[in-house]
Amino acid sequence: MSFKFNLFYDVAVAGGGIAGVAAALAAARRGAKTVLLENQVFLGGLATSGLIYIYLPLCDGKGKQVSFGITDELLRLAPEYGPFDLPEQWGGPEGGFTGGKSTRLECRFSPAGYILTLDKLLKEAGVDVFLETRICAVETASDGTVTALETENLAGRGKITAKRFVDATGDAAVVRYAGGAVETGLNYLTPWVLQHCKNAGSFVFDENIEMKAFNRSENAEPYRYNTDDPRGMTGFIRDSWELLRKYYDEAYASGISRKDLYPLHLPAMAQTRMTARICGKETLTNGSDKMTFESSVGLYGDWRIADKVWEVPYGILLPETVRGTLAAGRCISTDGDAWDAFRVIPSAALTGEISGVAAVLSIKEKQDPADLSLDLLREELRKLNYQFHYSELV
Ligand SMILES: Cc1cc2nc3c(=O)[nH]c(=O)nc-3n(C[C@H](O)[C@H](O)[C@H](O)COP(=O)(O)OP(=O)(O)OC[C@H]3O[C@@H](n4cnc5c(N)ncnc54)[C@H](O)[C@@H]3O)c2cc1C
Structure with missing residues (x-):
């Protein structure tokens, strides 16, 4: 096949939802030549095109902030072009869903306004953004390493070659196209x-x-x-x-x-919550909250219930067989109750940032992301105030 263009990057991020934006920011801010490929005309994915307008909490609902870095930054900037204020109210009611009523560290935003903010951040970080560009095929080496994404847009069929890839497509498109295993989820009609x-x-x-x-x-x-x-x-x-x-x-x-x-x-994206997710080297499932994982690279406070905090094992971002690639956002390896907990905006930002950081470190270390030293990754994340184990919170 002949291509209209073949462009080369350090990190190629597939999908410009919250996870993809976070991954691209994390990579570009560390000096990586980064591209973000998005099928829609908007940035933000479901959070904007899907008309979602509540940035769910990044605290534990008992007064402690659990997630930091870009997850915190994107929350604080979300109200920038909209009528809502960011409440600094901590320690919402014990248990129960706060429903965007701002008793936890969460906020509402204008979906349209948020697109303007996300675009500004990507521009400032020097990310090369392609909109209305659909990834339609993936090229892999014989060991399963993704080497390039094939795209289609007004200019025709193009090729994006990169050293590392982040699959933030919300439905594990890169991993699927590369032949990796995925699971599909159940959805409800709730426009x-x-x-x-x-x-x-x-x-x-x-x-x-x-x-x-x-x-x-x-x-x-x-x-x-x-x-x-x-x-x-x-x-x-x-x-x-x-x-x-x-x-x-x-x-x-x-x-x-x-x-x-x-x-x-009307929403400009199908409002499915759990479309398809990778089968990862590790999988979080029912009852994994408050469990300790040796491989944890972050902490995440459940949006549904106060005091339910999850450790984030690195292996949930790593596809079982596909190499050179990390997943981020609602297509990471979570199942059952864990998928419901992790399919929202703050966890998309969190796993996006971790995958972007890991992609850059793995290039520097000349290693596949799966072989990256956890100590090295945690050292970089700790600079952003990340904590890794539930015990550190108490
Ligand atoms: C009805 C409903 C209500 C919700 N309510 C809330 C809420 O109140 N608060 C909250 O925090 N979350 C809520 N969520 C969930 C949340 O909005 C999303 O799950 C979250 O934003 C997911 O972010 P993401 O970046 O992982 O994926 P997505 O937002 O799905 O982003 C993936 C991006 O990848 C792009 N893409 C996919 N395939 C390709 C391809 N082949 N080529 C190029 N680009 C591609 C898509 O166009 C999309 O922009 C809700 C979801 C639904 C459906």
Whole structure:
């Protein structure tokens, strides 16, 4: 195949969601020539294109900050172009979901405004960004090391060659294309839509604008789309639109005026929470919170329940067989309850930063990321105030 371009980088980050942005920032700020490849016209992934507007907490819900570095930076900058303030309220109610009510160190943001902030950070760090550029194939060496990504955009078919890769695609696309093992997850039809609503009462922007969130009902059946069906995801998206039509039709039939209630913006990404994740060298699963892992490279406070803190074993970022590549964000190797805990914005930022740092160190050390010294990685992360074991918190 002939390519319109073949560009060379130290680190290529696949996917410009929160995990990808964090990975690219971490790599570029350490002097690596870094590229970020994003399929959408926006940066931020689900957090912006998917109309998610709550940066969930990075504290333990009992008054202690658990995650630092870029996870902290992206939280503090999130309100920059929006109407919300960053609350410094610590120690939310014990147990339970705070639902964005800011009793933990979390905040709301304008999805559109956040794109502007993320872009500014990438620009300042010198990351080469490609938007509307889809990774459609991966080249590998005989030992399973990823050597290049093949992309498609307006310029035609191109090639991005790099020393290391970060798969932050949210659905493990790089690892899948490289032949690595993945698991798919269960999802529910729970669209979020930005709407005009007179006297807004849901997730409120101002008195007439809210994020209407269709949350999962108690006994809801998972939405079973077939990942092998070429129209599987299309069905999921169009059924969310059907649900929205039903909601507006019923509202109008009950006498609510079209002038008072109408959609302003629909999500520009499929709102699946757990699409596909790598099978890693280690996997976090039910009951792994508060467990100690010798390989831990970070700490993460569960967004759902106070005092539930997870150590982050390095192996959950490493695909079982695919080399030269780390995963970040909602496609890392977590399962069951751990996948639900780790599929959100703060953990995307956290694992993004760790993968970006590890990618750069592994280039310097001329080692595969899987062979990188944990002491070296932790030494670099400790400079950002990272802690690694639950016992350090208490
Ligand atoms: C309905 C719903 C509500 C949620 N509510 C919250 C909430 O309140 N708070 C919270 O913190 N989290 C919430 N989440 C979860 C959270 O938004 C995401 O899981 C998180 O932002 C994931 O970030 P990520 O970077 O790992 O992945 P993504 O955001 O999925 O980013 C992956 C990026 O990779 C790109 N990509 C994928 N494939 C390719 C390819 N082949 N080529 C190029 N680019 C590619 C995608 O376009 C995307 O931009 C919610 C999710 C849903 C669905």
